[in-house]
Amino acid sequence: MHHARMLLVEDDPALVELLTYHFKREDFDVRHTVDGEEALLMAKEAAPDIVLLDWMVEGLSGIEVCRRLRRMNETANVPIIMLTARGEEEDRVRGLETGADDYVTKPFSPRELVARVGAVLRRVRPALAGEQLNYGDIEMDTVGHKVRRGGETIPLGPTEFRLLRHFLEHPGWVFSRERLLDAVWGHDSDIESRTVDVHIRRLRKAINSNGRPDVIRTVRSAGYALDSN
Template identity: 60%
Template sequence: MQPYVLIVEDEDSLATLLEYNFEKEGYEVGIARDGEEALLLAAERTPDIILMDWMLPKLSGVEACRRLRRREETQTTPIIMLTARGDETDRITGLDYGADDYIVKPFSIPELFARTRALLRRAKPSLLQDVIRQGDIEIDTKAFRVKCGDTPIHLGPTEFRLLDYFIRNPGRVFSREQLLDAVWGRDVYVEARTVDVHVGRLRKALKKNGKTDPIRTVRSAGYAFEA
């Protein structure tokens, strides 16, 4: 599963440059042009990491950062503040408002990637791993192989992506809409009930040989993966 980065930047040229480079590195990218839009997008789908410009229309980056930290879903989401303000006082303010790192413009893309990877390794190490294990289920994202104990499990492409997303977020409940955005993509129109079909197929494959069903249905809410 690709890490999802939310880029909050009102300068079109920089937003486009960052989007291009992050997608090239294998990230899934969301773009917000102001602080209020950033809050809306983060509420729709929790990012794995956020790049936040300081000076934004409608709502400043530091205020958006402060509000994100007050939400349970984004309380621990890594946030890198991007700004032309390089004074020590400004850096301290950004960190005090909840930013995890601070990069002064202009910056180099390789340095930004290095800092992004460092924060992701601490916050979500499984996102950067090729082989992930939860309970007796093992998924190899490079070889596209799944095992349950010593038994190989054969999955279709959609079921594989669905399991990959579940296994990286154990215990968390996802609505059908959240799973559609994360697994199918925001630009693809699919009926919400399609999620039920693919979850059913995934369950059937994982329950072979008498294994316990690791996917929990949460009434009126969605699904969760329990290792």
């Protein structure tokens, strides 16, 4: 497992030193810049696993950096956490609308931030957080491509495996058929959204066999979620 690569975009030297110390201790490989434009170049050269981005940085604003990171192929899916001294609600909403995944308002404790980064990485890149995904009595070994439920091995086809993996990475999130098509089949697929329903049916049949409770919820006119309630 490689060290998670962090790009820290922050112009307060004391905070940079503090965060670098804490994240290096957690085995992160931290690269740092004070400048928005340079942050984009660095991200293009070597895509980070996570970006910590201050709202107020030199050059481009944090919001603009966030917007451009989301537009670049290399970083379209990289999680971004915005750091800000501004706790106003509308700023927070703007940050999230622009594509940030989470938001931390200064002052914050470095340990809280380390925990938040860990949570975001687990959500979007579970391979960095470990090779095992769990939900209820379902266990997935992402490396060995094995799925067990209640200790019993469940045979899954590759598409059902990817579908279940996506749900396990985002438990409780409701995904439209379009989002699932994107995530599991990729942007360029010309598969119809009805195909998603077929694979969901197959996945349900496999993991709910032997009368086990259904963990995939159909949300009317919205899509599907992994949800045991």
